[in-house]
Amino acid sequence: MSTYPPRECGIATFTQDLFRSSQKIKKSGLKYKVAAFNLSPLDTFTYPREVKWEIDQNNKQDYINLARTMNKDKSIVGIILQHEYGIFGGSEGENILYFLRECKKPILVTLHTTLPAPSPKMKEVTIEIIKLASNIVVLTKRSKEIITKVYPKSRSKISVIPHGIHPIPFALQDESKDKLELSNHIVLSTFGLLSRGKGIEYAIKALLPIIKVYPSLIYLILGETHPVIRRNEGEKYRLELARLITKMNLKKHVRFYDQYLSLPDLQEFLQATDIYISTSINPNQAVSGTLSYALGTGRAVISTEFAQAKEIVIPTIGRIVPIKDSAAMTLAIMDLLSDTQRLHKMDRNAYEMTRPMQWNNVALEYTHLLIRTVVPPLNIRHLRSMTDEMGLFQFALYSLPNKDLGYTLDDNARALIVCSWLIEHTGKSNVQSLLTTYLAFIKKCQKEDGSFINYIGYGDKAPTYQNKQEDLEETQSRAMWALSEVINNHVLPPRQKKEAQKIFLKGLTNVLHLTHLRAQAHAIKSFTLVMNQFPSHKAIIKKCIKKYADSLLSSLKEHSIKDWIWFESSLKYNNALLSESLLLAGESMKNT
Template sequence: MNILIVAPSSPEYRSVNLYTTQLFSCLKHLAEDGEKVDLISFGEEVDGGLCTFDKYVLDDYQEAVSTINKYDACILQFHPDGFGGADGDFILSLVSQVQIPLLSIFHFVSSEPQEREKRITNYLANKSMAVLAFSQLAIEFLEHYYKVSRDKIFRTDYGVSMFEPLSLIEREKAIGVNSEKVIMACGDMCPSSGFETIINALPSIQKTYSNVGLIIVNTSTPDSNTREYKKVLKRLSAQRGVKDQLTIIDYENVGGDIGQLFNSADAYVSSNINDKKLEDAFLSIAVGSGTAVISTPSWYAKELLDDQKGSLFAFKSISELSSELLQVLRNNSEVQLFRANASLYGAQNSWSVLIKRVREIINSSSSSFDVEVKESLFYPADMPELNLQQLLSLRANAGFIEESLFGVPDFKSGYTLRGNAMALQVFAKVNKFKHDQQHVCVIQQLLGLIKLMRKDDGGWGSSLSYEGQVIGVGQEIDLAYAVWSLGVVYSSCKEEGIKDVAYSMMLQLFNENDFNSNDASALVLLGVSEVLKNDQSNSDLIDRLRGALANLKKQFPTDAYQGWQWHEKEIQSQVGLVLLGMLSAYELLQEDEILSIVKRAMRFIERFLFVDTRFLPTAIGRSREQSIEVKDTIQESADTYLITKVYAKLFALTSNTRYAKLAFSAHSWYLGDNTLGRSLFDINSGGCYKALSKRSVEPVMSTTSTSTYWLSYFALYDVYSEQVLKEL
């Protein structure tokens, strides 16, 4: 049997990397005659790996599929942050096309999963012949919260390599520390690791053991946060008088086997302050290596240290840790029993034993596992890759200037609130796909631009000169677009500070403006719904949502059989905006009347939006009294993305593939499926032209037009991921 391992590879996930390299090495070492074992990685190159792919490029997932399907079985190492996309959902485009038996190993199971996390995990599990998890509690979570079949889930551990214990001289050479007693800890350089507790406990240990050393192995990637936290620990150790006893070693500088190093310590302390941890690779390796372990009572630690394999101390309790450390360092009979039990656990979970279990699972499951690959309407890899070059070329001192001609920025056009609000949405969504500090900086800048739009007298503007002067009076529709974008930032960004700023700015806009028009009400629904996705207990926002929704529902005909099923006497611009807002409210309220209104209205408007299945964004001008064609022949880029999003949302809510096809048709207008057969999207710059006239594409690219293209792109990707998740 030929086996291929697929794994993320990134310095941020040391435990996944360690597990992958050891699994790969042991499978190859224990390979049967004629068997081939290979590895492909997403992220960084792995020694001995077959090839490496970019985890943020959808094309690479498609390319990886052709490699995977040449093997007899595939082992997938899954961590949601290890792959591109929202919640790691780029992996769906790969797994959906794998035609061989798949064994998935879940390196992270959230104790408080969002609905989409559950669906992605459930999909991977259902596409797998078996699933491995690292704790019994993780198995229970997968079964009860993620709805994974219990028959498919097996327990595994992190594995321990065979090693000879280090002598004191060898240990000193490996870590550069010559102490009578050595305490070791390991983890990321961040407050949740709780290393301060160990440092605070050292002075009392010194009273009994003056020559004691604390070694912390840093598993974080080198960045400013890591460096600053190291300084925090060094300052604390100086304040406590134990500066000379503290040594911090970066993971890359630890030679040999990490389990061998842990074994050489007199004590290993896991001081993390997250009680809901369901996995902890380095704690497991420390126990398996036969180390005397002391840990805070996280869910995983309580399960792992059961049967007298170690001791526990309360979170952040300096006195309890001091007491436990003194017991361990005395190396009494109880501590020797802990070490013996831990060593037995390690022997039962050596890599040779784990590899045997993996083989048994593959062999017993693959013969009866039926692999089914369903044809998709389209694949994301068939779409242009994400490219924000043109949008970033419009970035200036305050935000994004509105226009460029033939790619040359027009600084006199200044900044518009609506354009920058839409760009803010783009970068909030991109940041969810690929968390990047540059994207965070752009988001912060755009939030600052919205603040600039507020005048000293308390009023608001809709545009800003290049020099930074607020121009004119703020239009209700533009301010409402800002509300929507602030909601998207709140739901998409991980940084609590940014979320707080976005939320407070939204409340300020509500307090200082009335949003009464149909379009403004719809935009309020969209913004508020984004916030309520994560916090449905906010009664003020729920009241605002219900009020805006009631205003919109009154605009639609109550008679489902009359001919005119639109909310206005004339079809205006922003076609689809009102319906999109109502659908966002339906997601939260689940009132059937809302969905019924939207579906009826879309059936009505489709007569004007599609000609022979080709999307034609020129419905403006249709009225109840007369049936003129259009007011002009200009087809605006900004009118297309809303329809794509409406159909994407309808597909997600109803599972009707007709809506998926219509979303694809609407988005394809940007890419040349239009009356002129000309693409408005420029593949080289990633920009989108503003409009399509009767004869040509207008040469103006704007912040608004480019942003609408990418928002339509994200909506279409949502269609694909929804289509995949609905397969099972």
């Protein structure tokens, strides 16, 4: 879902490139169709055959109807939505929410704009997009940092997949310069749909000192005016640039190519380029497809310091200059032109660095993420069949419970955690009865002194002999973790949370002196969840977190050698728990 060619739009081009590359991945078994957004009912296009649906971006009912159509279509397993605030109708593109709210299919959303300080309305819209999306993609690491900081609930959903580039053989400039009648010229270029945000005037103002030293220099401004800009103000910006060029007596050194270039034509111009100039004046621009394409062609670049450029343009492939600083751009261009051998090496570095960004690799990353996104609906039928009015059975014979072996607190605690998570994070209220059963089981397993037994038989529903034969430290701490998940759940009924609190407080003294590593780790997980829920016990809980974290660190130091950095002399079971608990302890103690 996106804008799509022949509509002239950077997102449209991106989507077509992603579509074509994704279609070539035969082993995925996926086929793709496109839902294209139109600016208005009058702005329609003769789309290629992959476009199955068209949407008037300002018509809310179009979004709802499309969602309902997709819900009914069993062949549609998932959706990739390219998001940019300006391509959807309504304030800050809020119309897309009508689709997202109505659609029942898994949705992967690519956020092309990521602002560190969004307007209140933009933030409101984005919060809901993130909530309704199954997965989020951003195009740079910096974008991920911004989104996770501004929208913390995106952390579990977000992935970074770079802007794609087209596969093209590396070539020196001479052949393309001959074809374009640019031989004997030093060629600078900028391409893209023209608009005021491009900042091209600052590049033009940088040229005068340079042509005195390099009189053969020519600057190519490639691309027509953005259709939306042209509709609103015509060619006003281009004419302003033309007057500036005349005023500075640069007509021989600056050329406009006022057309929407085909990919082969664009690649020809880029291959003829000595230095590509990326001129954005928006410091928060998340990504520039034009910059990616220039680097992918194997060309050194000079870019203003917007988000993507600061991440990708390193000294071995180009230079970064302050925004709107023509003097700095002059110095950067002069620097690169002063050493031809170094400049050619930068070209080669840029080419080699960008090979992972080729569209076939990008499409493969999207495919893998989409496959992970398109998971079947959660089925708890087996969990229900393994549970009776007492609790969750310990073992099964194929799909049937093995009742002879009874129940364990360990398994019921795990099931309680799962149900709590499902209710809080997915809104699945149909597991509420299961949660009630598992919580009651934990209560039944608690003895008068607050400690827990683990094994209960099926026939008499009484404790078994195994409780006296085994060390139950981990059982104690796992039960406390499960109770903490319920206590910390923001959507459960107060009566259930209070019940969990009573059981927890009664059992607290029994988990303050644990000796086994995994029991200590479970206790840390439990305590970090509820430390602030019990003000009168906070000091002792905090002290215990530190004691157990120190114990884990001591074990890590004791068993670690040069080629083995771990808590024990071998990998055993539930290994990730040990590292996770230390991270949680550090975060809770502000000791990261």
